[in-house]
Amino acid sequence: xxxxxxxxxxxxxxxxxxxxxxxxxxxxxxxxxxxxxxxxxxxxxxxxxxxxxxxxxxxxxxxxxxxxxxxxxxxxxxxxxxxxxxxxxxxxxxxxxxxxxxxxxxxxxxxxxxxxxxxxxxxxxxxxxxxxxxxxxxxxxxxxxxxxxxxxxxxxxxxxxxxxxxxxxxxxxxxxxxxxxxxxxxxxxxxxxxxxxxxxxxxxxxxxxxxxxxxxxxxxxxxxxxxxxxxxxxxxxxxxxxxxxxxxxxxxxxxxxxxxxxxxxxxxxxxxxxxxxxxxxxxxxxxxxxxxxxxxxxxxxxxxxxxxxxxxxxxxxxxxxxxxxxxxxxxxxxxxxxxxxxxxxxxxxxxxxxxxxxxxxxxxxxxxxxxxxxxxxxxxxxxxxxxxxxxxxxxxxxxxxxxxxxxxxxxxxxxxxxxxxxxxxxxxxxxxxxxxxxxxxxxxxxxxxxxx
Amino acid sequence: xxxxxxxxxxxxxxxxxxxxxxxxxxxxxxxxxxxxxxxxxxxxxxxxxxxxxxxxxxxxxxxxxxxxxxxxxxxxxxxxxxxxxxxxxxxxxxxxxxxxxxxxxxxxxxxxxxxxxxxxxxxxxxxxxxxxxxxxxxxxxxxxxxxxxxxxxxxxxxxxxxxxxxxxxxxxxxxxxxxxxxxxxxxxxxxxxxxxxxxxxxxxxxxxxxxxxxxxxxxxxxxxxxxxxxxxxxxxxxxxxxxxxxxxxxxxxxxxxxxxxxxxxxxxxxxxxxxxxxxxxxxxxxxxxxxxxxxxxxxxxxxxxxxxxxxxxxxxxxxxxxxxxxxxxxxxxxxxxxxxxxxxxxxxxxxxxxxxxxxxxxxxxxxxxxxxxxxxxxxxxxxxxxxxxxxxxxxxxxxxxxxxxxxxxxxxxxxxxxxxxxxxxxxxxxxxxxx
Numbered sequence: 001x002x003x004x005x006x007x008x009x010x011x012x013x014x015x016x017x018x019x020x021x022x023x024x025x026x027x028x029x030x031x032x033x034x035x036x037x038x039x040x041x042x043x044x045x046x047x048x049x050x051x052x053x054x055x056x057x058x059x060x061x062x063x064x065x066x067x068x069x070x071x072x073x074x075x076x077x078x079x080x081x082x083x084x085x086x087x088x089x090x091x092x093x094x095x096x097x098x099x100x101x102x103x104x105x106x107x108x109x110x111x112x113x114x115x116x117x118x119x120x121x122x123x124x125x126x127x128x129x130x131x132x133x134x135x136x137x138x139x140x141x142x143x144x145x146x147x148x149x150x151x152x153x154x155x156x157x158x159x160x161x162x163x164x165x166x167x168x169x170x171x172x173x174x175x176x177x178x179x180x181x182x183x184x185x186x187x188x189x190x191x192x193x194x195x196x197x198x199x200x201x202x203x204x205x206x207x208x209x210x211x212x213x214x215x216x217x218x219x220x221x222x223x224x225x226x227x228x229x230x231x232x233x234x235x236x237x238x239x240x241x242x243x244x245x246x247x248x249x250x251x252x253x254x255x256x257x258x259x260x261x262x263x264x265x266x267x268x269x270x271x272x273x274x275x276x277x278x279x280x281x282x283x284x285x286x287x288x289x290x291x292x293x294x295x296x297x298x299x300x301x302x303x304x305x306x307x308x309x310x311x312x313x314x315x316x317x318x319x320x321x322x323x324x325x326x327x328x329x330x331x332x333x334x335x336x337x338x339x340x341x342x343x344x345x346x347x348x349x350x351x352x353x354x355x356x357x358x359x360x361x362x363x364x365x366x367x368x369x370x371x372x373x374x375x376x377x378x379x380x381x382x383x384x385x386x387x388x389x390x391x392x393x394x395x396x397x398x399x400x401x402x403x404x405x406x407x408x409x410x411x412x413x414x415x416x417x418x419x420x421x422x423x424x425x426x427x428x429x430x431x432x433x434x435x436x437x438x439x440x441x442x443x444x445x446x447x448x449x450x451x452x
Numbered sequence: 453x454x455x456x457x458x459x460x461x462x463x464x465x466x467x468x469x470x471x472x473x474x475x476x477x478x479x480x481x482x483x484x485x486x487x488x489x490x491x492x493x494x495x496x497x498x499x500x501x502x503x504x505x506x507x508x509x510x511x512x513x514x515x516x517x518x519x520x521x522x523x524x525x526x527x528x529x530x531x532x533x534x535x536x537x538x539x540x541x542x543x544x545x546x547x548x549x550x551x552x553x554x555x556x557x558x559x560x561x562x563x564x565x566x567x568x569x570x571x572x573x574x575x576x577x578x579x580x581x582x583x584x585x586x587x588x589x590x591x592x593x594x595x596x597x598x599x600x601x602x603x604x605x606x607x608x609x610x611x612x613x614x615x616x617x618x619x620x621x622x623x624x625x626x627x628x629x630x631x632x633x634x635x636x637x638x639x640x641x642x643x644x645x646x647x648x649x650x651x652x653x654x655x656x657x658x659x660x661x662x663x664x665x666x667x668x669x670x671x672x673x674x675x676x677x678x679x680x681x682x683x684x685x686x687x688x689x690x691x692x693x694x695x696x697x698x699x700x701x702x703x704x705x706x707x708x709x710x711x712x713x714x715x716x717x718x719x720x721x722x723x724x725x726x727x728x729x730x731x732x733x734x735x736x737x738x739x740x741x742x743x744x745x746x747x748x749x750x751x752x753x754x755x756x757x758x759x760x761x762x763x764x765x766x767x768x769x770x771x772x773x774x775x776x777x778x779x780x781x782x783x784x785x786x787x788x789x790x791x792x793x794x795x796x797x798x799x800x801x802x803x804x805x806x807x808x809x810x811x812x813x814x815x816x817x818x819x820x821x822x823x824x825x826x827x828x829x830x831x832x833x834x835x836x837x838x839x840x841x842x843x844x845x846x847x848x849x850x851x852x853x854x855x856x857x858x859x860x861x862x863x864x865x866x867x868x869x870x871x872x873x874x875x876x877x878x879x880x881x882x883x884x885x886x887x
Contacts (some may be wrong), residue, residue: 049486075821076595083595083853084532135866141881147568158685160853161594162598169597170590176604176777177620191612192605194836195855213843216865217875299713408622414643417623427623433549437644440560 005364053075110300126278148220157193167386182233205292228271231378236410237446238369248339253347256355265312269347291322353398367447499813539723569648578650585621596813610661633720654700659806664838666797677704682768693740719745772797782827814851
């Protein structure tokens with residue numbers, strides 16, 4: 001007890017002689033240490049609080065430059081959010097008011113739904129061929145042929161909002177450049193659509209009202225060529241063999257056996273096809289459209305399509321399945337004017353093509369358009385603009401880059417350049433400059449083999 | 453006295469206790485003060501908020517994901533360094549290519565041999581190639597590519613209506629002339645590869661067409677080879693570095709232009725050449741800040757120092773906005789819609805709205821990001837409305853991406869004329885014999 005008192009006194013008053021410390025027992029020492037630790041911890045805690053209150057947690061982990069970066073990024077994120085709230089509201093199902101009226105009892109059939117919605121692409125026109133002929137004869141300055149070739153209008157587009165995935169916009173840009181290049185080389189005009197012309201026919205169906213509108217506005221155009229935004233031209237020298245299609249009005253890539261025998265939902269591809277500007281096409285569009293209106297019509301139509309087409313998963317009606325169903329169920333009415341093309345890749349499914357580009361460069365040359373040098377490489381299922389595709393993102397993006405460069409090499413050769421590799425954005429000179437460039441140009445053959 | 457009451461031992465216990473209490477109270481007081489000062493304001497919240505903030509910082513951010521996707525294949529830094537050309541020394545002259553002295557006759561021969569590709573589409577309208585471009589790599593800014601896409605759509609629309617061809621460049625033809633100088637080797641390559649092109653129209657990627665009905669006055673330019681927006685007094689008298697603008701200009705395909713490009717290029721090569729040239733430019737030109745040589749200042753310098761050689765073939769256009777600085781235009785669009793109409797091209801309805809300094813592809817421009825992007829949307833919609841009206845639609849407002857119908861469908865579509873007459877305008881008509 002006496003010891004205790006002595007030890008305590010010396011510790012607190014600091015007047016104790018050094019010699020007294022050595023006589024402090026273990027227990028006391030531990031307790032003192034413990035006290036010290038307590039105080040240290042307490043002070044440390046207070047310090048942290050103060051620092052947190054002044055500097056902030058985030059900034060403790062970064063420099064000022066990064067914080068400026070962070071602010072810009074936050075700004076951009078906020079702007080993106082604002083932009084996305086300006087997007088189209090979900091179109092209201094035109095039949096929704098009727099549901100509540102006839103609530104539980106009624107089970108709508110497709111036919112009933114179509115009749116109730118009564119959708120139409122526009123007022124019925126029956127004399128378009130004559131109207132067009134008259135206009136063309138009155139407007140010789142807007143002929144339907146240029147240099148002997150029928151005028152073609154390539155139509156493509158994308159939604160007006162930024163892609164969910166930023167890299168998607170980059171590939172839309174590259175895809176657009178790719179189309180600009182092909183069309184410049186072949187004298188084709190381009191319309192790039194970013195507007196929702198018809199709220200009911202949204203999504204993949206949006207091409208129908210757009211095609212109709214362009215046909216009726218441009219009588220000087222003979223062919224309207226719809227092309228998806230995820231399709232790339234990979235043969236810059238290939239020219240469409242339009243003479244083959246003298247007696248046809250719809251040119252579409254597909255396989256007749258898949259279409260007529262198997263009724264497969266992928267027998268045709270509506271990602272790249274041509275419509276002649278004529279009455280027949282207007283009639284086909286009118287016959288095609290009924291399955292399109294968003295809501296109950298599209299859902300019920302989807303069930304019919306899944307039931308009738310081989311391999312089709314269950315989902316709402318899409319334009320491709322609807323067209324296949326229409327052409328197979330009304331074969332006699334339409335098929336005589338439809339050309340199912342598979343002698344070249346008017347649409348070429350990417351997965352089977354992109355790995356063979358190097359082999360093609362070595363063994364073949366542009367201008368063939370078929371499996372030796374595909375005309376179009378179409379990235380079906382990749383959906384780089386959205387958040388979810390059917391294939392791994394890396395593979396898709398890598399392949400799109402390769403396809404773009406494969407096509408771009410055929411454009412750059414006009415200027416004496418080529419990409420360093422099919423994945424590289426960098427280019428190298430493959431032909432020296434000369435003081436006689438037109439001699440080189442005269443000898444240049446777009447269909448000659450490519451050297452890389 | 454207290455000692456005698458309680459007892460020594462007891463007293464010490466109490467003293468110890470009091471010391472402890474003192475310490476505790478002190479710390480508590482400090483804690484309260486601090487907490488009151490920080491959490492009391494309500495700004496910095498709970499540890500959960502901290503956790504969220506930390507998580508956001510370190511776990512994948514969309515911006516970060518974009519940066520990762522920037523390189524689909526890992527590129528070792530070393531090979532990048534090998535690609536960089538050695539910096540040119542000051543006494544090693546740069547050349548765009550082998551000297552050509554007879555381009556006019558070479559070109560005339562070629563055009564003669566190829567009547568199917570004439571250099572004039574009608575008596576007065578030349579064949580024009582609009583040239584623009586951007587980097588082959590994704591933008592650092594996640595919305596940058598979206599605005600590049602809208603910008604090219606805007607150009608596609610104008611050029612379709614006016615029968616102009618487009619070349620969108622994504623290739624760096626000469627690594628020495630990187631940055632704003634990249635257009636020079638590109639322009640030369642295009643002039644030489646396309647003898648059928650009479651005028652090459654360079655346009656920056658951040659410039660948008662806002663008057664779809666305005667056709668350039670080609671006859672006015674018959675005696676000239678280079679047309680830029682600018683003012684004679686500001687260039688030749690003031691020597692002002694923004695007396696003209698090289699963001700949107702016309703260059704005729706001829707020997708004179710090749711010579712001009714050769715005279716313009718020397719200040720361009722990256723490195724000491726460009727830096728030193730920049731100093732000369734800042735010294736000579738009015739109001740120019742200090743930075744490396746840029747193509748615009750170099751053009752002013754060239755015209756000022758070699759006026760007798762070049763000026764007679766250069767037209768500085770200020771009657772309409774071949775280039776229109778966005779800052780003074782974008783807030784007036786509603787006023788323009790109310791008071792004027794397309795086809796004027798000038799301050800009443802600008803042909804081109806040029807977003808100088810915005811740099812939507814990069815992360816930092818000279819202006820706040822929000823103002824730039826919002827105004828680019830407005831400029832795009834302002835121009836797009838003139839295209840949509842051809843088909844009977846318009847944007848719901850200048851800020852909205854949504855459209856509404858303004859003209860009903862009819863069963864006699866060919867009797868309906870679009871208000872601006874852009875569906876089949878005179879300047880798109882082909883000469884009858886060409887078909």
